[in-house]
Amino acid sequence: MATPTEHLVSVDGSGVRFPCAEGDTLLRAALRGGVGLGYECNSGSCGSCRYELLEGEVYDRRPDAPGLSARDRRKGRRLACQSEPLTDCRVKVGPTTEVATHRPIRQAAELRSVTPLTHDMSEFVFAADTHAGFRPGQYAMIMLPDGQVERAYSMSNIGNCYGEWKFVIKRTPDGQATSILFDKLEVGATVVLDGPYGHAFLRDRENQNIACVGGGSGLGAMVSIVLGAAALPDAGAWTVHLFCGGRTERDIHVPEPVAIAGRRLGALHVHTAVSDAGPDTVAGPHFAGFLHDAVLDRLAGSLTDFTYYAAGPPAMTDALARALVLDAGLEADRLHFDRFC
Structure with missing residues (x-):
């Protein structure tokens, strides 16, 4: 039984149950309990954690969350990342999995x-x-x-x-x-x-040829991926391409740890791109154009040889997905990113 400061959440038809502490969300409580629900942004924007409340009462942190369409609302769907159970609840969700990474x-x-x-x-x-x-x-x-x-x-x-x-x-x-x-x-x-x-974490057994694409502060996640690859016992077998983008040259920064990681990796190639380099602007050492175009240019002829990790503005990740998956024929499960809106 749940303690007095917790509510018990039951997943309909599965026998799966987990406690949710007062003030916690249904999604985060599930993940803390080792129950993997579908999600991406954790902020109500992507809609990946939609569910139906069959019994019980919840508080909606963000009633106007863009992750729910008008049709979703008519059907009574809710977002697990914005729902705080106020009582014991029974919910209908998509397939659940076991949390394979660190529990939050x-x-x-x-x-x-x-x-x-x-x-x-x-x-x-x-x-x-x-x-x-x-x-x-x-x-x-x-x-x-x-x-x-x-x-x-x-x-x-x-x-x-x-x-x-x-x-x-x-x-x-x-x-x-x-x-x-x-x-x-x-x-x-x-x-x-x-x-x-997040699901866009390094898969160390998937492919040793990877491309990391970071726009703006998305650079941080991509640096983490590069450092993670460099820390692996077989780092010398890895080929890594790191793409960093910004509007102008003053937006570009390649952190020092990246160069240190390059000493352990089999090969590390760093590419930079500036999107505001017009016809009268000298891009210098940077690719002049959008970051996804830099990927297409620098990896031309070998696009489908890589597993991709991306972080940055939604417009960037969407453009990258279209270029790689729809146009170049990359398998969708070889592109990893968490959708933030």
Whole structure:
């Protein structure tokens, strides 16, 4: 039986049950309990975690979430990532799996340092009391000190026993979260980290030829993938292409750990692209154009030889998916990214 501070969630027709603590979401509680539900963004935007509530009562954190269509709402569908059970519940969901990665946990973490990388992008380093358990390429939810603002950010390091979580974060104009992170959060401040989450993590047995495509602050997740490949016992057999993109040259940054990782990898090729390089602009060493076009140009003739990891604005990941899967014929399960909107 669930404790008085928990509600029991039963998955209809499966015999699967898991407890959900007060204030937790149905999705996160399931993952903490080892029950794998379908999801991507964890913020109500993608719609991957739709379900039906058959019995019980839930609080909807985001009633206007774009992840539900008008048809979904007419059919009574809800989003597991935005539903907080208020009673014991019975739900109808898609197929469940066993969580094959680290189960997410909530913990306090202290801001240890902030290092500027570009004019609007910095690396934030947090330290928690327990080890940092996650797969390269995953993300965590950061609840800021006001207790009202929570955002998803990908880790830019790899799992470690020091409890260190690093994030490459790009300032968003008028962004509620980044205005706190960049302007108000001081070293020594405490946040709540909830993670890891995400499916776009390094598959170390899938293919040793990989391409990592990071637009904007999506660079952080791709650096994590590169570092993860370099940490493998067979790193010398891996060929890695890292693509970094920005609007202009001042948006481009290749972190120093990437060069260090290159010493262990069989081959590491770094490509940069600037999208605002018009006919009168000199792109210099960078590819002039969109990041997905840089991938098509640099890997021409061998596009389907690679497994791809991507992180960045939805427009970038969507364009990459169309170019690789629809146009080039890449198998869909060879492109990994988490959809953030």
